[in-house]
Amino acid sequence: MFVRYFCFYVSKKFQSFDFRRLLVLCLLTPCLLLLAACGGGGGGGSGGGEVVSPEPVTGSTGGAPDPDVLTLKAIPEGWETDPEVWAAGAEFAAQAGLTDIGIAYGYAAGVTGAGQVIGFIDTGLDDAHEAFSDGRVVLNDRSGLTLADNVQLGHGTSVAGVAAAAKDDTAIHGVAFNADVAMWSLHMNSAGNLTVSNAILTNAVTGLQSSGARVINQSWGYKTLLAPDLITTQQAFLLGQYPDMIDEMRRGAAVHVWAAGNEGGEHVAVTSALPTLFPELAGLNVAVVALDEDGVIATSSNRCGAMAENCLAAPGGASVASAANTIVPVAGGGYGYAHGTSFAAPYISGVLALMMEAFGDQLSNREYTARLLATADNAGLYSDPEVYGRGVVNLQAALSPAGALNIPMPGGGLIAPSSSFVSSGMLPEDMLEQLESEEIIVLDSLDTPFKVPLSAFVGRARDGAQTDMSQLVPLDQPAPTGDAAQSWMGIAVAQTTLLAPATAPYLRPYHAQSGFMNIGRTPLPLAADIVVTHFAGRTDNARDGAQFVGLSAQYAPASGPSDMRFHGGILVETAGLLGSIGQGALETGAGHTTFLGVAGEKHLSGGVQVGYRADIGFSALTGKTSGLVQGAEDLVSTRFEVDFLWQGWALRLAQPIYFENGALDLRLPTKRIADGGVAFRDQSVALSQNRSADMHVEKDYDLGGVTLRLRGDTRLSGAGAHDARLGVGLYWSLGG
Numbered sequence: 001m002f003v004r005y006f007c008f009y010v011s012k013k014f015q016s017f018d019f020r021r022l023l024v025l026c027l028l029t030p031c032l033l034l035l036a037a038c039g040g041g042g043g044g045g046s047g048g049g050e051v052v053s054p055e056p057v058t059g060s061t062g063g064a065p066d067p068d069v070l071t072l073k074a075i076p077e078g079w080e081t082d083p084e085v086w087a088a089g090a091e092f093a094a095q096a097g098l099t100d101i102g103i104a105y106g107y108a109a110g111v112t113g114a115g116q117v118i119g120f121i122d123t124g125l126d127d128a129h130e131a132f133s134d135g136r137v138v139l140n141d142r143s144g145l146t147l148a149d150n151v152q153l154g155h156g157t158s159v160a161g162v163a164a165a166a167k168d169d170t171a172i173h174g175v176a177f178n179a180d181v182a183m184w185s186l187h188m189n190s191a192g193n194l195t196v197s198n199a200i201l202t203n204a205v206t207g208l209q210s211s212g213a214r215v216i217n218q219s220w221g222y223k224t225l226l227a228p229d230l231i232t233t234q235q236a237f238l239l240g241q242y243p244d245m246i247d248e249m250r251r252g253a254a255v256h257v258w259a260a261g262n263e264g265g266e267h268v269a270v271t272s273a274l275p276t277l278f279p280e281l282a283g284l285n286v287a288v289v290a291l292d293e294d295g296v297i298a299t300s301s302n303r304c305g306a307m308a309e310n311c312l313a314a315p316g317g318a319s320v321a322s323a324a325n326t327i328v329p330v331a332g333g334g335y336g337y338a339h340g341t342s343f344a345a346p347y348i349s350g351v352l353a354l355m356m357e358a359f360g361d362q363l364s365n366r367e368y369t370a371r372l373l374a375t376a377d378n379a380g381l382y383s384d385p386e387v388y389g390r391g392v393v394n395l396q397a398a399l400s401p402a403g404a405l406n407i408p409m410p411g412g413g414l415i416a417p418s419s420s421f422v423s424s425g426m427l428p429e430d431m432l433e434q435l436e437s438e439e440i441i442v443l444d445s446l447d448t449p450f451k452v453p454l455s456a457f458v459g460r461a462r463d464g465a466q467t468d469m470s471q472l473v474p475l476d477q478p479a480p481t482g483d484a485a486q487s488w489m490g491i492a493v494a495q496t497t498l499l500a501p502a503t504a505p506y507l508r509p510y511h512a513q514s515g516f517m518n519i520g521r522t523p524l525p526l527a528a529d530i531v532v533t534h535f536a537g538r539t540d541n542a543r544d545g546a547q548f549v550g551l552s553a554q555y556a557p558a559s560g561p562s563d564m565r566f567h568g569g570i571l572v573e574t575a576g577l578l579g580s581i582g583q584g585a586l587e588t589g590a591g592h593t594t595f596l597g598v599a600g601e602k603h604l605s606g607g608v609q610v611g612y613r614a615d616i617g618f619s620a621l622t623g624k625t626s627g628l629v630q631g632a633e634d635l636v637s638t639r640f641e642v643d644f645l646w647q648g649w650a651l652r653l654a655q656p657i658y659f660e661n662g663a664l665d666l667r668l669p670t671k672r673i674a675d676g677g678v679a680f681r682d683q684s685v686a687l688s689q690n691r692s693a694d695m696h697v698e699k700d701y702d703l704g705g706v707t708l709r710l711r712g713d714t715r716l717s718g719a720g721a722h723d724a725r726l727g728v729g730l731y732w733s734l735g736g
Contacts, residue, residue, distance in 0.1 A: 054130065056605040071451045072358040072399060075110040083108040086570035095172040096325050097315030097347055100295065102396035103175055106354045113176025116353040118163050118346075119213030121204045122156030122220065124148055124185035124193070124364065126331040129157060131165035131174075132181060138559060139182035139211040144200060150332040152188055157340050158328035159219045162316070163346035163353070163720055171335040172327045175350025176357075182211040186220070194220055202244040209253045214356060214365060217349040219259040219342035221271035228306045234270050249274070252284055253536035255365050259341035260289045260302045260311065266386070267305030275310040282310055283366035286373070289388065290317030290344035291579045293325050297387050301341055304389035311389025313377055314374055316344030323687025348372070351395050362449050362672040371398060371446055392530055403445025405452075407585040408669045408678040411626025417456060418448075422586045422629075425509040431664065435685050440628075440668045441678070449672040500533050502567040505615060505639055506593055509579020510537070510548070512653035530555045533569075548573045564600035571595075576631065577621040578657070588629050589622030593637075601643075617657070621664070628666055635662030635687060650698040659687040664697040692717040707731040 058534025080086065083104035092098050106112075114589050117138060124145060127137045142148050160174075164181050165175035184204035187195040208216050229236060239246060249256065258272030267273070268287045275282035290301040297303065318324040318339035328338045355368055363371065375398045378391030406414035422435075436455035443449055489731075500507070500519055517537025531554050538547035552569030570592060575581050577591030597615035604610060616638050624629030641654035663684040671679040693716045701708040709731060714724040 007069070010273050014439060015725050018703075031377045038204035040270065043575035050063060063704070066541070072109050073112065073360075077733075080109055081108045091169065091171065091173045095327055096293070098175065100291075100315050101347065101351070101393050103351075103354075105396035106351075106358070106399055109358065111357045111399070112167075112351045113164065113174075113179030113350065113357055116176060117180040117182050117212035117214070118160075118176065118183070118353050119182045119208030119211065119517075120156060120160050120163075121186060121201070121208070121216060121218050122159055123188050124153040124156045125160055125181065126150070126153045126157045126163055127183075127327075129161075129329050129333060130168060131161050131329040132157075134166045134168070136166070136178075137183070138180045138302050139184070141204075141207055141459075142185045144187050144195070145185050146187065150330075150503060152185075152705055154330040155188075155219070155342070156183055156185065157331040158336075159217065159342055159346050161329035161346075162343050163217060163350040165329055171329075175347055179350070179353045180212070182208050182213050184208055192338065198242050198244050201242055202248055203256070205245055205248045207249075209464060213512050214254050215255050215349050216227070216254045216350045217346050218256055218271075221261055221436065222260060223261065223263060223267040224270045225261070225263060225265045225302065225475065226267040226270050226273035226276060226306055228267070231277060234273075238270070238274075246274075246278065246281070249281055249284055249589045252365050254284070255352060255369050256285045257345050257352070259287060259345040260287045260304070261306075262290070262298075262300040262340045263302055264300050265302045265305075268302050268307045268311065273307050276307050283369045285310065286348060286369060287311040287389070288341060288345040288348050289313050290339070291315050291392065292317045293320045293323045294319065295392075296381065298339070301344075303387045306367055307317045307384060308385035308389045310373070312348060312373065313382065313388045313392045314344040314347040316340065316342075316347060340456060349457075351393050351398065354395060355398055359448065361674055364674040367447075367674065371402075371448055374446055401442075401444040401450055402448070405442040405444055405450065407440065407442055407628070407713065408672075409585060410624055410628070410667045410680050411624075412670075413626075414443065417452070417585070420582075420584030420586050422582040423509075423576075423580060425576065425581065426506075427578065427664075428579040428659055428687055430689040431659075431685055431687045434688070435664070436488045438666070438668060438683060438685070439670075441670060441672060443672065443678075447676070500535050500550075500552060502533065502569055502597070503535070503571055503595075504552055506571050506578060506595060506617065507537075507548070515676075515691050518641050529557060563602055566596075567597050568596040569594075577619055577635075582627075582629050585628050587624050589617065589631065591621040593617050593619040606648060609645040611645075612641070614638075614640040619662070623665065628668060630665040630667050630682070631666045632662060632687075636660045648700040648702075650696075652696040653693055654696075655691070655693045662687045690717050705732055719725040 012553035022187045045065040075081065086092060086104040087099055099106070100435055118140075124142060125132065125140050127133065127140050160181055160183065161172075163174050163561075164179045165172060165174035167177040173578075184207055186200070186204070188463065189195070206215065219233065237504075256274075258274075259269075260272050261269030263269075272285075272287040274285040287304065287307050287310060289299045289304055289311065292298040299319055301317050304313075315341060316326050317324075321339065324337040324339035326338055326343045327335050328343065330336045352368060352372060354666060355372065356363075359368075372393065373390040375394055376389075376391030377394045377397070378385075378388070380387045382391045404416070407420060408414055412483050422432075436453060438454045439451050440454060441449040442452050447598055517535055519533065519535045520536075522532050532551065533554075534549075534551045536549045548571060550569060550571040552567060554565055554567045556565045573591045574588065576588045578593065580588070582588040595615050595617040597613060599611075599613035601609060601611040616636070616712070617639065619632075619635035621629075621632040621635075623629050637657045637659050639657045641652060644651040663686045666685060667680045668683055668685045669678045670681045673679055694695065694713065695716055696711070696713050698709060698711045701710075707730070711727045711729070712725065
């Protein structure tokens with residue numbers, strides 16, 4: 001049943017900053033403070049009133065943050081990630097304020113308040129109410145109460161419901177419906193005043209913090225407003241009355257969310273102005289003014305005034321009592337309507353709980369408050385700080401990156417993701433896929449972390465188009481003449497197969513790139529059967545100087561079999577390894593590969609010719625200690641190829657470079673540390689891959705002046721043959 005919720009106040013008001021009279025009153029007896037319910041006494045109306053059912057609210061909620069690109073936390077399988085679906089739920093739609101401040105975006109991103117505790121200093125909690133009977137109440141202290149009836153528990157039950165009522169398909173659910181609830185009850189007399197003292201409030205704050213609360217909602221306060229010309233006097237009064245509570249707040253264990261009060265004043269209630277009176281409490285206390293059903297400041301709500309830097313606006317108010325559209329649980333059962341800053345404050349408390357679930361302990365309480373304030377909507381109507389402070393709370397903005405994203409580096413500083421990538425080269429695809437799956441954090445302009453997979457950087461370079469090499473014309477291999485003969489020339493990198501055959505398999509990633517190299521071949525003076533080849537080259541995209549240099553030697557023993565040759569050499573790359581080059585945050589240092597091999601051919605009976613080559617390589621990559629790639633050592637690779645020629649048939653079976661052993665060492669930013677700094681984890685990505693071999697078959701048929709060639713290619717692996725291709729061609733002579 002829905003009944004209209006009202007608050008009555010018949011109490012002695014603190015008159016016009018008469019602090020002499022107020023000080024005497026509070027020194028003689030525990031202070032009797034007014035609830036900020038219905039805004040601290042300013043709203044509500046008279047008793048009675050018709051029964052009104054809540055009207056569903058609908059609205060466009062747009063698209064959810066993309067969990068595949070930037071994520072806040074792990075989203076369970078099957079979780080609903082469409083905010084429009086959340087917003088269309090009956091409970092959600094019934095509470096208009098949830099739509100107004102973008103709460104559906106948080107739910108779609110997987111945050112509902114789970115694991116968080118919201119504390120309340122209020123009149124008490126009816127934990128038997130269906131909104132709280134699901135086991136989430138971790139503290140319900142009633143030690144200060146003499147009677148826990150529905151009148152006493154009413155205000156606190158309703159306030160807590162706005163922030164954390166259960167999602168139970170009944171009437172409404174709270175902002176953070178999975179958050180735990182902790183209540184510290186203040187005694188309320190028959191006039192609607194609260195009994196507080198330094199000891200009571202200090203015990204309340206420490207008790208709630210001990211229960212795990214990092215957010216404490218305080219929807220109560222003085223009716224006396226902040227007076228900018230009496231700052232020193234008001235500061236001295238509050239410090240004299242509540243020294244231990246203020247000292248406990250200074251510890252920063254919780255963020256306190258205060259109702260601004262409902263006197264319709266130009267400034268907030270003095271109790272919600274602690275950051276103005278005590279600047280060291282800025283970032284730990286927020287005042288909240290109330291918006292009415294039309295999204296403008298409620299008539300009865302105090303304005304932010306001199307607290308503008310630490311003040312926000314939220315739903316919860318009403319232009320008149322009959323227009324109230326905030327639905328709250330009522331002590332004793334059922335739901336009703338309420339309005340005022342008392343019910344605006346718990347919207348903020350719930351939003352903070354959602355943010356804390358999203359970012360965890362990576363932000364301090366002060367940083368959470370700073371982000372909450374910085375991401376508020378202050379456009380248009382809400383640009384007046386005297387009224388709306390920093391603006392209207394906006395959960396979507398609070399959970400989305402603000403400004404540019406950057407990657408934190410182990411050596412300090414930040415690097416833009418757009419400049420960070422690695423090209424695949426000859427490193428195994430399986431290893432690169434594992435590298436892509438690794439998650440790191442990136443920081444936005446407010447120094448808040450978001451998770452992103454490395455695939456955002458690695459994949460882009462791998463999928464890029466390569467230079468078309470179809471127009472390259474092979475060059476004749478230069479032959480040395482004389483003992484000191486040397487032939488240097490600027491030639492296309494693609495010609496390494498002809499000019500530096502021993503090293504060619506390890507330069508394959510550069511073949512398809514536009515660039516040039518120099519090659520020199522020299523027989524050794526004392527061993528004519530040993531030929532040394534030295535080379536240097538660079539692609540057009542390389543920096544100044546050579547991109548790779550090397551030296552290889554081929555030995556064909558004069559006294560041994562004429563069809564067997566031995567070779568070896570070293571390839572040094574100034575950046576990267578085997579063509580895999582990282583830039584930006586993934587920048588790689590120099591790499592080198594030492595290789596040994598044997599090659600030859602045999603003529604067998606029956607006209608069969610057999611050719612063969614086998615190589616083993618030993619590689620290492622120097623990392624950048626200031627970057628994410630720390631290096632790689634002990635990389636062992638093998639390759640082989642065998643060719644058969646017989647009666648027009650040609651068969652080649654070749655294993656590309658296969659890494660038998662090794663790993664790439666990374667240092668990845670994995671977590672932000674509250675109040676600054678980033679934690680990194682060392683991760684080794686194994687150079688694992690599936691062994692495979694490429695098979696090529698050709699057959700020529702002489703058709704009398706025309707040659708018909710049939711060819712086929714396939715890749716063989718443990719999974720069988722795949723990537724098969726078949727071709728047919730005709731060849732004939734155009735000359736005489």
